[in-house]
Amino acid sequence: MPPRKTPSERQRRLGAELRKLRTGARMSGDEASALLDIERTRISHIEAGRVDVPRNGLHKLLRAYGCAEGPLFEGLMEMAQDRGKGWWDEFRDTVGPMGRDLAELESRSLALRTHEAVFVPGMLQTEEYAHAVITEAESDPQRVRRYVEFRMGRQQVLEDSPVTYRAIIHEAALHAQIGGASVMRRQLLRLIEVSRLPNVTVQIFPFEAGAYSAFSRSFVVFGGRVAELDTVYLEHPWSSIFLRDGERIDEYAKMFERLSDLALAPVDPESAPESHESRDSLSLIQHVMYRL
Structure with a gap:
């Protein structure tokens, strides 16, 4: 699926939080993409809210970024699962x-x-x-x-x-x-x-x-x-x-x-x-x- 042109605020926010966690963990985009076995550009698209990240991929990223299971972890997982339809x-x-x-x-x-x-x-x-x-x-x-x-x-x-x-x-x-x-x-x-x-x-x-x-x-x-x-x-x-x-x-x-x-x-x-x-x-x- 091609990257979306106009991400919603929820999608942009999820991406921004993932970028914040990645940089806080001092992990490069290349390292994050290797973790999910995807192209480096896809991490950029994920962090801009232009593409979704699968549940198991998000779980893997959050663990690698040092985000302990708890309210923030669960909140990000829930945000990713929400389809935004209403x-x-x-x-x-x-x-x-x-x-x-x-x-x-x-x-x-x-x-x-x-x-x-x-x-x-x-x-x-x-x-x-x-x-x-x-x-x-x-x-x-x-x-x-x-x-x-x-x-x-x-x-x-x-x-x-x-x-x-x-x-x-x-x-x-x-x-x-x-x-x-x-x-x-x-x-x-x-x-x-x-x-x-x-x-x-x-x-x-x-x-x-x-x-x-x-x-x-x-x-x-x-x-x-x-x-x-x-x-x-x-x-x-x-x-x-x-x-x-x-x-x-x-x-x-x-x-x-x-x-x-x-x-x-x-x-x-x-x-x-x-x-x-x-x-x-x-x-x-x-x-x-x-x-x-």
């Missing part, structure tokens, strides 16, 4: 590789931590709100419809998987009149409703908390069973990127906790009105909603 493949006609990578990462994650400085996070958007946001960047009605369907499909992991989802949303996102007052009112109601899910936590970062949220910008931390394989996604209109470096991931994880400390207490839809002795995320959302 509901997101039905959207290849519209959604690009990075969007599909996001859906696959979300489906494989056990914990999602997202900070959004401008919009309500896509995982929490109503269909109307998503339509209004996407229409700003896409004029073709058919493509808009497909993008909205894709975004709604991504949200299923909140109910169908054991993922823990934490969102910190800047107050500015509550005031932006995306789609008009009625659309925003229903979107704010959605934030309250989704907070009833036991695995979802929503916090609002208020204006008075300062500029830390603006400097942090928007990002998502994808966490799995193995911390070494966590990923950070930085969204940008022209060049969104995935970060795989452990130190950078730690920085964003700490950044998220700092944002959480500065943000208002999480939305708790079941709390009694008299329990709100000080302003919290729920009271701020309700305040903005009632003024629309």
Whole structure:
């Protein structure tokens, strides 16, 4: 099978981790290829995510690289066995590789931590709100419809998987009149409703908390069973990127906790009105909603 031209993020990550382990073991590409009795160029393709490595070959490489059996070993083996097929493949006609990578990462994650400085996070958007946001960047009605369907499909992991989802949303996102007052009112109601899910936590970062949220910008931390394989996604209109470096991931994880400390207490839809002795995320959302 010829090398693939556009590896998925999972395939690139597996290759990058194998390269890191090989160089850490001070083993050359020639030595690794001799171990599997394959051409040297194939090791390069494996480490770039362009070709797959058989299960027994991966097992042999990991042992030779000094990766002891344990969480990382098992995580890499599982990553290699995953075929990456899912509901997101039905959207290849519209959604690009990075969007599909996001859906696959979300489906494989056990914990999602997202900070959004401008919009309500896509995982929490109503269909109307998503339509209004996407229409700003896409004029073709058919493509808009497909993008909205894709975004709604991504949200299923909140109910169908054991993922823990934490969102910190800047107050500015509550005031932006995306789609008009009625659309925003229903979107704010959605934030309250989704907070009833036991695995979802929503916090609002208020204006008075300062500029830390603006400097942090928007990002998502994808966490799995193995911390070494966590990923950070930085969204940008022209060049969104995935970060795989452990130190950078730690920085964003700490950044998220700092944002959480500065943000208002999480939305708790079941709390009694008299329990709100000080302003919290729920009271701020309700305040903005009632003024629309």
